Amino acid sequence: MQKKSKASSLAGRIERLLDKNELNCLIEIDHDLDRTLHIQDTSSFISEIMSSLIPSAPKQKLDLLFDTDVEIGTFFLSERIKRPDFISAADNLPFRE
Amino acid sequence: MRLKKSNPESYYLLHRREIEKDISVNDFVFLSLFLMDRTKNKRLVEQAPNQIYQDIFTKLISFFMLGDANKYPYVEKDYNEKVEVVSLKILEKIQKISIYDLFRYSIAVGSLGVDVKSSASAASFIRQGIKNIIFYETNKLEKFVEKVERMKQELDRKVSENLAIDFWKEFEHDFINSQEKKTLVWFHDDVAETVFDLFFIQKVLSANSNLEIVSIPRSGRFGTRFGNDATSLDIERYLDMPIFSDLRQAWEKEQYNYSDAGPCWGAVHGMQLSEETVDSILCSSAISVKGSRSYKMLQGIKVDAYFASMVCRDFSESIFDLDAEEGSSLFLKQEAGLLSFQGFRRRHKRKRMLSNGRTIMLTSMTAREYAKAICHQNYRNIVSKFPNKLEANLWIKNETKRRQKTIADFILDYKNDKYGEAA
Numbered sequence: 001m002q003k004k005s006k007a008s009s010l011a012g013r014i015e016r017l018l019d020k021n022e023l024n025c026l027i028e029i030d031h032d033l034d035r036t037l038h039i040q041d042t043s044s045f046i047s048e049i050m051s052s053l054i055p056s057a058p059k060q061k062l063d064l065l066f067d068t069d070v071e072i073g074t075f076f077l078s079e080r081i082k083r084p085d086f087i088s089a090a091d092n093l094p095f096r097e
Numbered sequence: 098m099r100l101k102k103s104n105p106e107s108y109y110l111l112h113r114r115e116i117e118k119d120i121s122v123n124d125f126v127f128l129s130l131f132l133m134d135r136t137k138n139k140r141l142v143e144q145a146p147n148q149i150y151q152d153i154f155t156k157l158i159s160f161f162m163l164g165d166a167n168k169y170p171y172v173e174k175d176y177n178e179k180v181e182v183v184s185l186k187i188l189e190k191i192q193k194i195s196i197y198d199l200f201r202y203s204i205a206v207g208s209l210g211v212d213v214k215s216s217a218s219a220a221s222f223i224r225q226g227i228k229n230i231i232f233y234e235t236n237k238l239e240k241f242v243e244k245v246e247r248m249k250q251e252l253d254r255k256v257s258e259n260l261a262i263d264f265w266k267e268f269e270h271d272f273i274n275s276q277e278k279k280t281l282v283w284f285h286d287d288v289a290e291t292v293f294d295l296f297f298i299q300k301v302l303s304a305n306s307n308l309e310i311v312s313i314p315r316s317g318r319f320g321t322r323f324g325n326d327a328t329s330l331d332i333e334r335y336l337d338m339p340i341f342s343d344l345r346q347a348w349e350k351e352q353y354n355y356s357d358a359g360p361c362w363g364a365v366h367g368m369q370l371s372e373e374t375v376d377s378i379l380c381s382s383a384i385s386v387k388g389s390r391s392y393k394m395l396q397g398i399k400v401d402a403y404f405a406s407m408v409c410r411d412f413s414e415s416i417f418d419l420d421a422e423e424g425s426s427l428f429l430k431q432e433a434g435l436l437s438f439q440g441f442r443r444r445h446k447r448k449r450m451l452s453n454g455r456t457i458m459l460t461s462m463t464a465r466e467y468a469k470a471i472c473h474q475n476y477r478n479i480v481s482k483f484p485n486k487l488e489a490n491l492w493i494k495n496e497t498k499r500r501q502k503t504i505a506d507f508i509l510d511y512k513n514d515k516y517g518e519a520a
Binding site: 056057058061062064065066067070071072073074075076077078079 | 130141142143144145146147148149150153366367368369370371372374375376378379393394396397398399400412416434441442491494
């Protein structure tokens with residue numbers, strides 16, 4: 001119960017921050033999934049972060065370069081996040097104390 | 098992930114943090130990683146390759162603190178300024194070497210001064226050895242002139258060693274000696290390497306008027322520095338230097354060009370290319386790519402791709418089957434549409450003991466195995482059955498998937514009578 005209220009509170013705060021930055025994203029909290037937020041907007045926050053400021057070619061052009069089943073890189077961050085070295089890697093970011 | 102008050106840039110961030118103190122940077126980054134993208138039904142962490150995790154963290158933090166994901170802090174300023182000066186000094190001393198040696202310098206220079214680089218700029222850890230890093234800091238009494246001389250000598254030693262994987266002959270045939278009009282798209286990496294790349298490109302363009310080269314460094318459009326990588330703003334600056342006067346002439350004649358629409362990550366992310374970059378690749382005869390992370394993120398690209406890098410890191414030694422502590426250089430050709438390594442996730446199942454007793458993990462197909470297969474007569478036999486190489490390569494890729502074999506095993510086991518009819 002405590003986790004849910006913390007997550008809800010964080011979701012609200014992130015939503016306010018996103019509003020300030022005019023991202024026009026709606027966030028709702030999924031109470032069944034711990035620490036998982038959902039975005040209800042076609043121009044999702046992820047797209048904003050991943051590509052709004054990074055001009056990315058249209059999909060049909062990228063398809064000329066790569067097969068649709070191609071996997072980029074060695075593995076995804078979701079696989080690394082389970083590993084013990086992830087936290088130490090995060091600590092090595094330039095913002096560390 | 099607390100902020101450092103003594104650093105002016107961080108202090109500004111700290112100030113912002115106090116304004117938005119109802120949520121911590123840590124919480125924001127962590128929660129953002131788990132945001133669900135409903136258009137793809139995947140979370141950010143499920144879409145982000147490990148190779149760019151530090152860029153994603155930095156973008157999230159920059160976005161949160163400054164409202165702009167591309168306002169990166171320039172953490173490698175000290176490193177870049179030092180290695181750029183040293184690189185230019187070394188270049189002055191090697192004006193008359195062969196094109197091949199110059200090319201090998203451009204790879205080996207990637208190990209220059211890695212000791213002063215931020216530990217944040219890594220997708221996997223560096224195996225620090227005496228042979229794989231050219232140290233910038235040795236002793237405080239070393240004068241700059243002595244430093245340049247020592248680093249040059251260490252580079253000379255690296256250049257005198259054979260490339261661990263070497264496709265120079267193919268590259269030389271296809272581009273340096275080509276009598277046909279060819280266009281090469283060149284993706285740069287670090288600042289030091291880029292200084293040498295440009296000097297190499299200058300020599301090659303002078304030697305072959307049939308060749309055109311397009312440089313694609315990291316984008317300089319946002320005035321941001323992605324790690325220690327060169328941007329289009331650096332190339333603009335280098336073209337004004339007397340040492341690159343011939344390259345400037347080539348640029349004025351449009352034999353050479355450079356783009357400011359390159360990657361906005363610390364590597365070339367195949368799925369995050371600008372439209373301009375994709376168009377350049379599609380119009381090219383091949384691409385040449387520097388940097389190990391970019392190599393991993395351009396697997397399967399449907400144009401011929403040459404990759405040059407050093408093997409200094411944990412992941413690379415699994416992929417190339419080379420001891421990272423030796424710091425070998427390599428130059429690999431990846432045929433259009435093929436993968437040049439496979440099965441990274443299964444690397445724990447395949448191990449090899451090195452001559453020094455250390456055991457390394459290997460991918461299901463290493464790049465060395467791929468290189469051996471691609472040079473085998475069987476590969477030429479397969480290609481001869483198709484109208485063009487790309488069709489042959491895509492057939493190989495599909496067949497290996499169907500038969501659950503690696504590309505190298507499939508090619509080496511190939512017999513005309515066994516699979517010929519399928520082609």
